[in-house]
Amino acid sequence: EVQVVESGGGLVQPGGSLKLSCAASGFTVSGAGMSWVRQASGKGLEWLGPIGGNANTVHAESVKGRFTISRDDSKNTAFLQMNSLEIEDTAVYYCTAWFEDLRMEVWGKGTTVIVSS
């Protein structure tokens, strides 16, 4: 079964760091278009950025310089390193995988990040 599972969320103080993981099964992260999306409680979806097949990344302006997307092909996992966290970063963070040839996209259930003192 093709799926992604996010982990690593939790409670962190403002200014702190957290690294989210997105473990893939049923496919290789290097063969899909992986992305991160977040959603604050009661708010809309916010695109954070992708990591492509050649490991190139782009980051949304709102998180550029603070968040870094990466992946480890040996672990078949994508990551979202979040530094200098702000209260406004409190949200559910989703990992997605797009398969162009299959015209299919999978989402994880999300992991919750709470930034609070």
Next chain:
Amino acid sequence: QSTLTQPASVSGSPGQSITISCTGTGSDIGAYESVSWYQQHPGKAPKLIIFHVSGRPSGVSSRFSGSKSGSTASLTISGLQAADEADYYCNSYAGSDTRVFGGGTKVTVL
């Protein structure tokens, strides 16, 4: 990156058709044939229902259809059902490997 503009809410009676608009600019929707639509039920992860403006993933009902004219994309739900009550988000490619979401539309089945 600016957010695409969607109506906050749209409602319809069972069996009716409704259309949700998604307005962007010449730098996103107007420039690329890469608009997606997502359905999200409360407490659940979003689900892709339309890709590449009008494509439908396997398993998605044909009652969902997408289109685009200029810088505005649209999602039409025909034969509205109670199960269609959810939040809907549009998403467009915006160049330089970036994408942008709309603010979301709450669909209510009367």
